[in-house]
Amino acid sequence: MAVLDAVELYRFFHIGDDETAALRGVSLSLDAGETVALVGPSGSGKSTLINCLTGLDEPDGGWVSINKERLTRRSETVRARLRARTFGIMLQSGNLFQHLTIEDNIMFQMQIAGKTDAKRVLSLLEAVGISHRGKSYPPTLSGGEIARAGLATVVAADPPILIADEPTAEVDAQTEELLFELFEHRKRTGLTTLLSTHSNALALHADRIIHIRDGRILDA
Ligand SMILES: Nc1ncnc2c1ncn2[C@@H]1O[C@H](COP(=O)(O)OP(=O)(O)O)[C@@H](O)[C@H]1O
Ligand SMILES: [Mg+2]
8 A cells, every 4th residue: 555655746847947857747646665765866856745745845847745745835734743743754964953852852753753762772783883872962973873873763663664864875774774774674563665766786685776867757
């Protein structure tokens, strides 16, 4: 059963007289429990699509629905509520609140989803190998530690749909391995994951690959 449907998405950007058609009629569906890789070169529209799928941005045409409930062209309040209930969103940076400790970042994510669980915070920190950093603030962490903390934060509430924008772009091999393990665990528990990448190696971990090029899906 589809947990997310996107139908004929268009998104245009204008800078001066120049128009970029970042999405040109993109349709896709995600089923419960599948891991899907969105593969395309830089500039192909991956981030634009992710922003539209999660309601962080509004498409200029087309619509997105979550479990048959429309997300597109709803008030920001409705979109925020749907987003909180549905998505874990892992962007290329800025996944942590700088003024909260790592533990509080994880806890806050769970609170938004109504799933507060202090024991899980500690076990997640251990799972990603940064137990000693729980009480630290993001600006004091190394790049690798920030990536691990971001990963723990985004999976904390077991969001029904996790969407990750190039999650392995800047991480070391060990963190990449962790990422795969966490995604595998999600699959086993029937949760959906969509990850964008320009690397075919990462895509091999997915059940299905969607290729995007110049704002169009190639083979869906
Ligand atoms: N805010 C924006 N303003 C203008 N052009 C943009 C904006 N965001 C993306 N684009 C353009 O849209 C196209 C798709 O970009 P993007 O979705 O970031 O691709 P990807 O994530 O695959 O690298 C690119 O040509 C990019 O320059
Ligand atoms: Mg991008």
